[in-house]
Amino acid sequence: MLTGREEGHNPYSSAHNLDGELGMVARTFIPQGGVILVEHPVIVVPADMEVDASVVGLDEAGSQSELYGALFSRLDSQMRKEVLALKDCSASPNAFTTRGIFNTNALDVRLEVDKRRKFQAKVQEQKYKALFLKTSRCNHSCGPNAVWRFDRLSFTLTLSAVRAIHPGEEITISYINPFLPRHTRRTQLQSKWNFVCHCTHCDAPWTFPSAISQSDKARYELSTFFKKLPDWEQWCFDENNEQFMIERHLRAMQMREKEGLEGFQDGTGSEIVAYMKHIDALVMCYGALADVQGFTKWVRKAREVKLAEGPDNALHVKVLDLWLKEPGKFYVWGWKRL
Numbered sequence: 001m002l003t004g005r006e007e008g009h010n011p012y013s014s015a016h017n018l019d020g021e022l023g024m025v026a027r028t029f030i031p032q033g034g035v036i037l038v039e040h041p042v043i044v045v046p047a048d049m050e051v052d053a054s055v056v057g058l059d060e061a062g063s064q065s066e067l068y069g070a071l072f073s074r075l076d077s078q079m080r081k082e083v084l085a086l087k088d089c090s091a092s093p094n095a096f097t098t099r100g101i102f103n104t105n106a107l108d109v110r111l112e113v114d115k116r117r118k119f120q121a122k123v124q125e126q127k128y129k130a131l132f133l134k135t136s137r138c139n140h141s142c143g144p145n146a147v148w149r150f151d152r153l154s155f156t157l158t159l160s161a162v163r164a165i166h167p168g169e170e171i172t173i174s175y176i177n178p179f180l181p182r183h184t185r186r187t188q189l190q191s192k193w194n195f196v197c198h199c200t201h202c203d204a205p206w207t208f209p210s211a212i213s214q215s216d217k218a219r220y221e222l223s224t225f226f227k228k229l230p231d232w233e234q235w236c237f238d239e240n241n242e243q244f245m246i247e248r249h250l251r252a253m254q255m256r257e258k259e260g261l262e263g264f265q266d267g268t269g270s271e272i273v274a275y276m277k278h279i280d281a282l283v284m285c286y287g288a289l290a291d292v293q294g295f296t297k298w299v300r301k302a303r304e305v306k307l308a309e310g311p312d313n314a315l316h317v318k319v320l321d322l323w324l325k326e327p328g329k330f331y332v333w334g335w336k337r338l
């Protein structure tokens with residue numbers, strides 16, 4: 001439990017956790033799918049900026065510190081002050097560097113770049129590094145309760161809850177691919193962010209090596225779940241195996257809850273909240289079985305998450321309401337009974 005400084009009407013505030021780390025903490029209940037914050041980046045640079053110093057107007061001879069100094073000097077004074085107050089994991093508290101701050105906090109985003117050559121238009125996806133003031137305060141967990149995604153059109157990052165978060169709970173994201181085995185995760189966190197992970201998924205019952213290998217196996221299985229999942233239509237028209245598809249999804253959901261991986265599909269940075277994919281699949285399965293009870297249960301769950309995600313889902317919620325009222329209107333109702 002953390003107690004923090006109140007910040008307006010935000011559902012979060014900043015606070016120190018038991019290790020003395022500054023982090024982000026929930027002030028109010030945040031439902032699964034609920035938006036925690038939306039913010040614009042304060043700095044966006046090509047991921048290879050250290051190679052191409054011309055991005056900030058320096059020639060190749062410019063040293064790394066000059067490079068980041070030049071970058072930070074373009075911010076207005078208030079923003080520069082806030083950026084300079086962010087953590088630098090590479091230095092002691094009194095000896096931060098602009099490069100250290102940037103590398104500790106910047107997130108990887110992809111942008112579409114117009115690579116026009118002569119008369120040939122060619123749009124390419126390119127890797128960038130972006131610094132966000134608020135999300136920079138989020139600590140890491142190997143089973144995080146939040147995920148972020150960057151929207152190229154609105155140029156904003158949205159941080160949302162992947163499971164319900166209660167007041168006083170720390171809000172965490174994953175800095176790395178959470179499907180990696182525990183040993184690899186800890187090595188990466190130590191080498192890039194200079195800390196030993198004490199999240200509940202690394203530390204709790206891990207005195208037993210069997211528990212570690214069980215978790216590593218579960219994470220691997222989840223990372224390949226959707227790739228290995230048999231085709232839904234094939235299941236639908238197979239006269240046997242009635243419950244097979246449902247059991248697969250329920251088991252994966254349980255594993256996700258145990259590992260804290262509701263928000264991740266396969267570790268490739270996909271922006272789909274995996275838990276929602278299972279819910280949608282269960283709606284499809286129960287609908288195809290014309291099972292009103294199962295169908296209603298999962299449509300209600302889908303509705304709850306879609307409502308929490310925000311007003312953009314109003315139309316989706318309307319459709320779910322229609323199906324709740326008249327399950328027979330569901331587009332594959334009873335297909336498995338044909």
Ligand SMILES: C[S@@+](CC[C@H](N)C(=O)[O-])C[C@H]1O[C@@H](n2cnc3c(N)ncnc32)[C@H](O)[C@@H]1O
Nearest residue numbers: 021022087089105136137138139140193195198
């Ligand atoms: C992006 S900052 C996160 C916010 C930071 N705690 C602060 O005070 O601003 C990343 C740094 O926070 C610390 N940190 C993040 N997650 C941690 C965790 N699970 N355990 C210990 N330290 C963590 C590490 O020092 C890491 O380099």
